[in-house]
Amino acid sequence: MTFQIMTDSTADLSQSYLDEHDITTLGMTVTIGDKTYETVGEHPLDNSTLLAALKKGEAVHTSQINSGQFLEVFKTFAATKEELLYLAFSSGLSGTYQSAVIAREMLLEEDPEAKITIVDTLAAASGEGFLVEEAVKLRDAGKSLAETVAALAVMIKRLQSRFMVDDLNHLARGGRIPKALALVGTMASIKPLLDVDPEGKLRQVTKVRGKKKALHQMVEKTLEGMDMNYPRLIISYSGTDEVAQEIKSEIMKNSDIQDIKIRPLSSTIVTHTGEGTISIFSMSREDRL
Template sequence: MTFQIMTDSTADLSQTYLEQHDITILGMTVTIGNKTYETIGNEALDNATLLAAIKKGETVQTSQINSGQFSEVFKTFAKKNEELLYLAFSSGLSGTYQSAVIARDMVLEEFPEAKIIVLDTLAAASGEGFIVEEVVRLRDAGKSLTETLEILSVLTKRLQSRFMVDDLNHLARGGRIPKAVAVVGTMASIKPLLDVDTEGKLRQVSKVRGKKKAINQLIDKTLEDMDMAYPKVIVSYSGTDEIAQQIKSEIIEKSKITDVDVRPLSPTIVTHTGEGTIALFSIGKIDRS
């Protein structure tokens, strides 16, 4: 193994996948009322519990991973002289990346020979997971950390993340989008479509009347912009997977792509999107603009 890989719970990767590929993970926490839940491990918060609390109107909030947590893990790799690549949740959406940078610098003062790379994926949810999976593929193919970083310098810019949510007020309350955008989203049958920009922040890209038209636009735009050197789409959802499975079938029917993976959003993400979120992730032909 040429280097070690680390990420966090916002990447929407299953515990099975993480264990199979020897990926270290740290979890953000979600607080519902006065109780704080972990998002990794056997006692991790599940989406059913979270969504039930949101429907009841309970206060829910997330907490980022702090520098102390990062420092503890980074030191374990530094002591073993193992190269580490940490793939971080977008700095445009959380302070987790900055906490990791602070921790890395502290650890390097004690272990100056250590190689700890903290990479801002500028991505969220399965977009972050998409990048992690590509890194696993590169590492398993024998690529060095330096070679992998060169490839990532292209891929992270070309990652396409498109999504819609049923209730934009969740994102507005968390400061992820302007309140004015959420107001539009409450209008009858108007579905704002969003993506992740070059700074890793959420932005509205269009408004579509009707959920079906919005979904069709998500699919068509994803297929139109895809780089077929990476013929893979991840469809993420919150709540039930019925619509996500329909989208998978439509993508396969409309294209030659057969690698279409459907997976649930993590509780950390669902806290800020609520139920009914649909997101599509792929690698585009050109950099995101």
């Protein structure tokens, strides 16, 4: 391998994929009441436990990865003289990226030869995972770290992340969207559609009356703007995968896209979205606006 890759538990990647491609992963923690759970490792928080707690109205919050955790891992790679590429959860949604930057600066003071590259994906969930997978493909094809970072810079601008959330109050409580937007989302049959803007923050794109129409519009917008040099997409969900499977079937019937992955959202993301979230991630022909 030309370099090592690292990411966060927010990327929605399975442990088997991470192990197969030798990807280091750090996890945020989720606290339910007075108990704190890990999101990586042998016994990560299960979404069923998390969703049950949210339904009961229990106090739930996440904690970002701190600089000390990053520094410990960065030192390990520096000691082996390996180049490391860390693909970080959007700086527009978490302070995790900044914690990594601080840790890198601390390490370079001790070891100026350390080769740690940090990329802000400006993405969340399987959008972040999408970029990690593309980085793996480039690395495994023999591309250098510099070549991979340059390719990712283009992809980050074009990555499209579309969301529909059943209950926007979870996002509002975490400060990810304005409370006024959450209020609109509680109105009967109104489904605000969200995306991730160029700064990596969530925003409302439009409001649609009825869940079925909202889902259809998400699919329509995704397909009309897709870059077919990347003929794949990822559908992520919280709760059951029934709706995600329906969307996959619709896309396969009405397009030439056959590479469609369905993945559960990570527990860190579900803490802020609740049950019934559907998201679609794809590569667009043009930059995000």
